[in-house]
Amino acid sequence: MAKKVKKKTTNSFTKFIVWFWILFASGIAMVALIFLSASWGLFGKLPSYEYLENPQTNLASQIISSDGNLLGKFYLDDNRTAVKFEELPDNLVNALIATEDARFQDHSGIDARGTVRAFAYLGSKGGASTISQQLARQLFVGVRSRNKFETIQQKIKEWVLAIRLERSYTKEEIISMYFNIYDFGNNADGIRSAARIYFGKEPKDLKIEESAMLVGMFKNSSLFNPMRREEMVKNRRDVVLAQMAKYDYITEVEKDSLQAMKMDINYNPETHSVGLATYFRMYLQRFMKDWISKNPKPSIGDEPDKYNLYLDGLKIYTTIDSKMQANAEEAVNEHMANLQAEFFHQNTPDRNKTAPFLDITPEETKGIMERAMKLSDRWRVLKSQGKSEKEIRESFDKKTEMTVFDWKSPTKEKDTILTPRDSIRYYKTFLRTAMMSMEPQTGHVKAWVGGINYRHFQYDNVIQGSRQAGSTFKPFVYAAAIDQLRLSPCETRPDTQYCIEAGKHGNMEPWCPRNASLRYSGNSYSLKKALANSVNTITAQLIDEVGPKSVVSMVRNLGLTGDILEVPSIALGALDVNVYELVGAYGAFANQGVYVKPVMVTRIENKDGTVLYEYVPETKDVLSKDVSYAILDLLKGVTQGGSGTRLRTTGANKWRREYDEIITGYPYKLTNPIAGKTGTTQNNSDGWFMGMVPNLVTGVWVGGEDRSVHFKSITYGQGASMALPIWGLYMTKNYADEELGISKEDFEKPSNMSIEIDCNKFTEGIKEDNNSEDDLEDLDF
Structure with missing residues (x-):
């Protein structure tokens, strides 16, 4: 009997072993079959191997300044810019691995130990998703379904895709892809946007505690939002720091010290309506759409044949200097806030019943x-x-x-x-403004301010708006006269009433312009003093001598494209121009008579760095060197004793001292050579200032949206009061930063100067009008 029991026990054990191996093999086969089924697409279509090796993520196009800074981006839903693994700091990578996947370096996409633990404890001691699996979900699987059966299908697909990703990419590439793909909320798509938006810095500059906060957001960026739930985010950050200490990436002492630190958020939202150079970015958007329409994209198969500004990750290299742009915006804000306060004061209902x-x-x-x-x-x-x-x-x-x-x-x-x-x-009721600054030798636009606030005033007055030029047009009349008649800036003309008869130059009626002072001194003025004080009667004499047709022909060659009638009244600026074209035209004076079309984009690259576009300068010889230098000499007189003298000193006039002290709070006390021209139109509707130093030409306009919105008196309404202070503030800020290299030297004089500019040889017979109001701008009446 004993032998029979032993035999029965042996048979039972043998059957147990057999069934164990059958079940084990069946389990392995079942798992293999599940994986094969998933790879065959039975649980849903999987991406192809070709797509897997080049996953398409939406990349924002970058706008890069001439000094290498990011001005902004073009994107629709995804504000994402890819970052390479080498650009990620060690503390950021360590925080991710310690928190999300401690055995990341040891597995091939699936963490077996973590998976077994998750099944054994039903997820109560943590999940088993590896970084590779989470990346697979972000790239290809999508949001987890609430249906349990679909959840299991999705999990299986993640396993398959995680293994494929591990075969296609290095560990470093998977890490960088994971950081680049994640949505950190508040338009912070990817680690670069997150670092810039939450801390105002590049990823490589993140501190340990900052990296820990961002890694903590991987749990759920909607829930752990530092702008809404700071305390919750801090607690999550401290968990990440604890994980880093657990796996010896930091010491316990470091952990305690870092956890004691408060959150230090430096929020810098990135949207299309805020930030630096908003008006320029919107101009650039139009430029890029036009370029894309004319430059098809090399396509493969079903890919679109046009570049997508918002998804293709283009790199747009611009001429804008980020420091000069910031200086320009600060200058506009400082002056316009003060000017607007005075405008409000003068347009209260009791002072002006029709205000504004x-x-x-x-x-x-x-x-x-x-x-x-x-x-x-x-x-x-x-x-x-x-x-x-x-x-x-x-x-x-x-x-x-x-x-x-x-x-x-x-x-x-x-x-x-x-x-x-x-x-x-x-x-x-709000006064508007426009400002553009350009390097005359290259045409590179360094600063562009189209208004006072893009979010609320989206009309770009630099290039969209055209207003009457006023006296800023007079230098072109003088240039035509000096060029064709070979006049010297020291030659004189009488300040007396001057009329051009009807029909002589196409004008329908006699034209007899008056000076702003409504009087004629009867004295003779040199051309230099006449332009410095914007004497209308002398400008009228010059256009009569040279003819409107010659002036129009010249300004066409200098880039002015608007409707310009060949009539005498254009001499006083009775035509509409925009800041963009006027700056380009003045640039020829500072560039020895060579017009260079303003340029804003120098190069465009695709996301891989392939050059798609490079700018070719557009130039034209318009004036000789000696004529352009003679005009510069004339324009220097504006800031030495004319309407631009405010740049040097407050002067003697009571009203000007009051304005400088109350409205601008200056003088600017600039001592270097400056060529400039103020401009004011009828009823003080427009105030202009064009200012030049050898390597920078800047134009400023100020006025209301409607011409009926203006100051009542010329004290505040002239170009020297409305626009010139912005130029003064801007240049003062530029000169404070020596790295910008803005010139304080004089303009280069031609070696073979054929036009006499030494007025000591022309003083005989000139009687100066000592009663003239040097700061009063002569208008087009």
């Missing part, structure tokens, strides 16, 4: 408001929704909550309740 409009009838005011309503987004949207005109008009008189622009607020915004009609009138 001046000297117009109720009917004219109604017409302005009517046009503004019909051009508004509200009118366009409601009309597209099928609303009747009556309904649309009624909507403009219903009060609503809104955020409006406000100079006094630190954020330049305030919340208020207004009717849309009142908000239109409110925005009409």
Whole structure:
């Protein structure tokens, strides 16, 4: 009997062993079959090997300044810029591995120990997703389903794809792809955007505690949002630091010290309406769309044949200098805030019943408001929704909550309740501005400010808006006269009433321009002093001598493209120009008579660094060296004893001292050679200043959106008061940074100068008008 029991026990053990191996083999076969089924696409289509080796992620196009800084990006949903592994600091990589996948270097996509632990404890002691699996989910699988069966399918696909990723990429490449693909919230797509937005720095400069915070956000960036739940994010950061200490990436002492630190967020939002050079970026967007339409993309198979500005990760290298751009924006903000305060003071309801409009009838005011309503987004949207005109008009008189622009607020915004009609009138009260700065020898535009605030005033006055040039056009008349008649800047003309008869130069009626002072001194002025003080009567004599046709021909060669009538009145600036073209034209004076078309983009590359576009300069010889230098000599007189003297000193006039002290708070006390020209149009509607040093030409315009929005008196309304201070502030800031290399030298004089500019040889017979108002701008009446 004993032998029979032993035999039965042996048979039972043998069967157990057999069944064990059968079940084990079946399990292995089942797992293998599941993986094979997944790879065959039975659980859903998987990406091809070709796509796997080149996963397509949306990359924002970068706008890069001439000094190598990032000005901004073009993107739709993904503000992402790829970063290589070498650009990631060790503490960031260590924080990720310690927190998300401690055995990352030892597995091939699936962590067996972690998977067994997750099954054994049903996930209560942590999940088993490796970095490779999480990357696979981000790239190819998508958001986890709530359906358990679909969740299992997704998990299996992640396993298969994780193994494929490990075969296709190095560990370093997987790490960098993982950091680049993740959405950190607040438009921070990828680690580079996250580092810049949350800490204002590049990833390579992240500190340990900053890296720990960003890695902590991998758990759930929507939940762990530092801008909403700072304490929760700090706690999560401390968990990451504890993990780094656990795996010996930092010491316990370092961990305790870092966990004791407060969160130090330096929030720098990246959107299209905030940040540096917003107006320039919007111009660049139009430039790029035009370039893309004319330059097809080499396509393979079903790929699109056009570049996508928002997805293809283009690199756009621009001429803008980030420091000079910042100086320009600061100068605009500082002066315009003060100027606007004075404008508000002069246009209170008790001082001006039609504020902000001046000297117009109720009917004219109604017409302005009517046009503004019909051009508004509200009118366009409601009309597209099928609303009747009556309904649309009624909507403009219903009060609503809104955020409006406000100079006094630190954020330049305030919340208020207004009717849309009142908000239109409110925005009409703000003076607008435009400024562009260019290197005349290359045409490289260094700074571009199209307005006071892009978020609220999106019209770009640098290139979209054209306004009357006023006296800034006079140097072109003088240049034509000196060029064709070989006049010297020291030659004289009398300041007496001067008329050009009807029909002589195409004018329909006699033209008899007056000076701003409404008087004629009867004295003779040198051309240099006449231009410095913007004497209209002498400019009229010059255009009569040389003819409007010659002047128009010359300015066409200098890049002015608008409608310019060949009539005498253009001599006083009775034509519309924009800042972009006027700066380009003045650049020829500083570049020895050679016009160089302004350029903003020097090179475009694709995401792999292949050059797609390189700029070729467009130049034209327009004036001889001696003529252009003679004009510079004339224009230097403007800042030495004319309407631009404010750049040197406050001067003697009481009104000017008051303006400098109250509105600008300066003089600027610039002592280096400066060529410049102020400009003011009728009723003080437009104020201009064009300023030049040897390697920088800058134009500034200030005025209202409507010509009826202006200062009542010339004290505040002339170019020397509205526009010149911005130039003075800007150049003062530029000179404070010697690395910018802005010249303080004099303009280069031609070695064979054929035009006499030494006025000591022309002094006989010249009687100076000692009663002239040197700062008063002569206008086109």
